[in-house]
Every structure is written in C-alpha cells, then in structure tokens.
Amino acid sequence: MRHDTLTQDPIERLARRRAGAKLGWYMHAGIYLLVNLLLITLSAASGRHWAVFPAVGWGIGLAVHGAMVFVLAGGSGLHERMVQAERDRLTAAQGNRS
Template sequence: MRSHTATVPTADAAERLARRRAGAKLGWLIHAIVYLLVNTLLVTLSLSSGRDWAVFPLLGWGLGLAVHGAVVFITTGGAGIYDRMVQAERERVAQQPGAGR
C-alpha cells in the first residue's frame, strides 16, 4: 500500500510557491477585469449602432478567459490537483529501479 504523504517544503520554497500561486490568481483576476471593462464598452458600441456583433468577442474572449481560469485554479487551487499529480509521479519514479542515479 502506498503512502500519500506530501513532502513539506522549506520556508523559502513555500514562500516561492505561495507567491507563484498568488501571482497566477492575480493574473487571472486582472484578465477578468479587463474582459469585463472592454466588453462592456463593446456591447455599448454594438447596441448604439443597432447591431449585435459584440457577441463574437464576448464568446471568443470568454472562452479564453475560461481556459485561463481553469488552468490557474486547477494547478493552484485549494485541492491542489496539480500538486497531487506531481506527488504521484514522484512516487512512481522513486519506485523504479535505478531511480536514485
């Protein structure tokens, strides 16, 4: 039976990891705010011209924002899916013959 204990990072490593994760989340938040501001302007322009073309940038950019969010929150989220996958790979590599070389 395998042990699923995570390694405890050093204080410096934990600080770097925390800063990297916070930076990724802040990057997504800035992306979302810019999306809202720009698309509010585009919808206003679209409606004032009597056409509904603003749906295209909303959908295209919205898809990009959703993918960005998924990547950020899956890899840095509270559950740490990425961290669990990395730990599982470390355990697999450690069990391979000659892994310490």
C-alpha cells in the first residue's frame, strides 16, 4: 500500500494528528522535568528556593496543554458530543433550506 493512499484516509490523518499531539505533550513534559531539575539544583545551590515559581507557572501551562490533548481533543467524550451537536445543527439547517 502506498504512503500517499494512507494519508488520504481520514482515519489515518486523525490518528496521526492525535498521536502527534500526544507526542508533543510528552516532549513538553520531558523538557519541563529537565529544566526544572536544573532550576531546582541552581536554586538549592544559591541557598534560596526561587525555583518553585517557574515550576508552578510552567506546570499550569503543562496541565492546560495536557487537558487540551487528553481531555478536550478529538476522541474525548466531550469533543465527540460537541461535534455531534454541530453535525445535528448543520443537518437541521440544511434540511430547512431544502
């Protein structure tokens, strides 16, 4: 089977997009851990505990990114219900025009 045939398949495109989004989150989380371990080391070496501030701020961003990927992205129950509601609205609107 040819690669361009696979990418034309809507299920294949969706699967690749979802896998890419999850991989992006895992990379984000890994970089978060590495950078914050470095900041914690520098913070401890200086005798102050300032590293908590960037860790918390960035942690909030990481949590939002995770929610977008794992909860609100395509495939989640909420997303599927919203897509179905839009389909129903569009179908009803198209039916009213006919």
